[in-house]
Amino acid sequence: MANVREIGIIMNGVSGRMGYRQHLVRSILAIRDQGGIELSDGSKATVKPILVGRSEEKLAELAARHDIADYTTDLDAALADPQWEIYADFLVTKARATAIRKAIAAGRAIYTEKPTAESLEEAIELAQLAKTAGVKTGVVHDKLYLPGLQKLKRLIDSGFFGRILSVRGEFGYWVFEGDWQRAQRPSWNYRTEDGGGIITDMFPHWNYVLENLFGRVRSVYAQAAVHIADRWDEKGEHYDATAEDAAYGIFELDGGITATINSSWTVRVNRDELVEFQVDGTHGSAVVGLFGCKIQPRNATPKPVWNPDVEDTHDYAADWQTVPTNDVFLNGFRQQWEEYLESYVLGTDYAFDLLAGARGVQFAEAGLASNAEGRRVAIEELSL
Numbered sequence: 001m002a003n004v005r006e007i008g009i010i011m012n013g014v015s016g017r018m019g020y021r022q023h024l025v026r027s028i029l030a031i032r033d034q035g036g037i038e039l040s041d042g043s044k045a046t047v048k049p050i051l052v053g054r055s056e057e058k059l060a061e062l063a064a065r066h067d068i069a070d071y072t073t074d075l076d077a078a079l080a081d082p083q084w085e086i087y088a089d090f091l092v093t094k095a096r097a098t099a100i101r102k103a104i105a106a107g108r109a110i111y112t113e114k115p116t117a118e119s120l121e122e123a124i125e126l127a128q129l130a131k132t133a134g135v136k137t138g139v140v141h142d143k144l145y146l147p148g149l150q151k152l153k154r155l156i157d158s159g160f161f162g163r164i165l166s167v168r169g170e171f172g173y174w175v176f177e178g179d180w181q182r183a184q185r186p187s188w189n190y191r192t193e194d195g196g197g198i199i200t201d202m203f204p205h206w207n208y209v210l211e212n213l214f215g216r217v218r219s220v221y222a223q224a225a226v227h228i229a230d231r232w233d234e235k236g237e238h239y240d241a242t243a244e245d246a247a248y249g250i251f252e253l254d255g256g257i258t259a260t261i262n263s264s265w266t267v268r269v270n271r272d273e274l275v276e277f278q279v280d281g282t283h284g285s286a287v288v289g290l291f292g293c294k295i296q297p298r299n300a301t302p303k304p305v306w307n308p309d310v311e312d313t314h315d316y317a318a319d320w321q322t323v324p325t326n327d328v329f330l331n332g333f334r335q336q337w338e339e340y341l342e343s344y345v346l347g348t349d350y351a352f353d354l355l356a357g358a359r360g361v362q363f364a365e366a367g368l369a370s371n372a373e374g375r376r377v378a379i380e381e382l383s384l
């Protein structure tokens with residue numbers, strides 16, 4: 001058999017939404033069940049998870065359901081066992097930093113959900129600790145792997161847009177209050193004291209999307225709102241929503257690009273997808289979503305004339321051309337896991353590290369400060 005390296009991974013928080021569906025089932029078990037991944041040096045790597053959590057009963061059930069030999073409620077013991085090389089964290093944001101600190105102290109490589117911490121200070125502390133300890137780190141950048149955003153990246157790289165002028169993003173959908181219909185997101189998302197809020201949740205995503213596709217974010221203006229103050233939790237009990245459920249942001253990027261992104265859990269969808277970005281450039285425009293991508297080059301741009309006295313019968317939607325799906329796209333979380341594992345085994349540089357994660361937290365913190373102070377907040381370049 002070819003040279004196969006088995007990598008033991010501590011999976012902490014697998015009973016949660018992200019931990020279970022995206023990281024355990026669609027990424028790590030999918031990689032395990034296909035017999036591992038081929039690396040660029042011709043070798044192979046496969047994965048062996050150990051499930052970690054607070055409820056032994058839940059872990060035992062998950063382990064049995066997915067044919068996983070190892071699980072424990074004792075994180076310290078798992079970290080002390082050298083067969084588990086990578087610590088992966090999908091906990092609620094509030095619980096993350098403490099666990100990552102322990103994992104770094106134990107010399108484990110880190111792979112974590114975003115946001116990496118609740119404050120910039122803590123996010124930088126984690127990045128610095130990892131650098132000093134010399135451990136590899138990775139932070140989820142899943143939106144970059146969405147088929148729609150990969151198509152957008154290809155358009156940018158091909159020079160389709162000419163000079164990019166602006167980016168307009170709309171993200172959101174209606175999250176039910178939880179009284180007459182169950183809420184489809186966890187209740188901690190709506191409590192500041194539990195690490196909730198749409199800025200903390202979504203701005204880290206917008207930061208890596210913007211900096212990897214268009215340019216570094218230089219400043220933030222954000223206006224947030226708690227539009228729905230009364231919500232009902234998983235047990236059907238009323239609670240006061242203290243965290244913002246909508247944020248309206250204007251961002252200045254390198255290269256003079258302006259991005260405006262609205263993020264909302266209190267909006268009803270009138271778009272093709274739950275997130276959409278329109279990019280306008282001198283030579284063409286594109287609208288992309290999770291999957292779709294349509295374009296309008298300057299040579300096919302209509303010439304509207306504003307006249308409120310005559311009904312406009314032009315079908316503007318028909319002016320756009322669909323970009324075909326020329327590639328097979330894997331689940332984005334899995335794609336990133338495979339890249340991280342390859343980088344871990346081969347010891348190559350990995351750009352989406354805890355410092356990149358800290359930039360996401362910095363962006364969110366600047367958004368919160370902008371909202372609190374009613375002003376535009378500049379973003380300083382971070383280094384360790």
Ligand SMILES: NC(=O)c1ccc[n+]([C@@H]2O[C@H](COP(=O)([O-])OP(=O)(O)OC[C@H]3O[C@@H](n4cnc5c(N)ncnc54)[C@H](O)[C@@H]3O)[C@@H](O)[C@H]2O)c1
Nearest residue numbers: 013014015016017018019090091092093095113114115186
């Ligand atoms: N990349 C993405 O698109 C994306 C989407 C949603 C959430 N997230 C992030 O993923 C993380 C998990 O979010 P989720 O929606 O899966 O949440 P969730 O509430 O469904 O799951 C959270 C997990 O943490 C565990 N947990 C809760 N409190 C804990 C504590 N005090 N100590 C230890 N463990 C605790 C729970 O048992 C559960 O396993 C969050 O940091 C969130 O910001 C990322």
